[in-house]
Amino acid sequence: MYAVMKQNRAAIDTLLRGGANVNAERTNSNGDRVTSLVWALYPEVVELLLKHGADPALGDRPGRTAADFFQSRAELAESDQRSRHEAVGLRRIARLIQERLS
Numbered sequence: 001m002y003a004v005m006k007q008n009r010a011a012i013d014t015l016l017r018g019g020a021n022v023n024a025e026r027t028n029s030n031g032d033r034v035t036s037l038v039w040a041l042y043p044e045v046v047e048l049l050l051k052h053g054a055d056p057a058l059g060d061r062p063g064r065t066a067a068d069f070f071q072s073r074a075e076l077a078e079s080d081q082r083s084r085h086e087a088v089g090l091r092r093i094a095r096l097i098q099e100r101l102s
Contacts, residue, residue: 001026004036007045012036016052023055034059037066037097046093056100067101070094 001024003011016022025033037054040046050056059065074090077083 001036001039004039004045004049007040007042009045009048012045012048013052016048022049022052023058025058028060032061035066038069040093041089043089043092043096046096050096050100056097065097065101067094067097070097 003015023035025035028034035054035058037046037049037056037058038060040049056067057065059067060069070090071094074087074094077087077090
């Protein structure tokens with residue numbers, strides 16, 4: 001999880017090839033159980049996690065997938081003029097995850 005939080009693709013790949021659980025959960029500051037997919041901030045990291053079997057149906061709370069999480073973050077970012085660039089990346093991540101759910 002730490003490698004994902006740091007967006008370190010080489011470390012993520014090494015850990016997953018070594019048998020790390022790509023769907024391991026961690027409790028966030030809100031008390032929600034989240035997987036590494038929710039911590040990923042870059043499409044390349046999301047693709048790597050999905051390639052290693054990350055479950056796109058898991059999200060940050062029951063009934064909300066990782067795609068839902070990123071879509072919600074994108075909507076919040078779009079409401080702030082300074083964060084519109086971030087919204088584009090978040091929507092791309094949401095689409096990548098949603099494609100795996102379909």
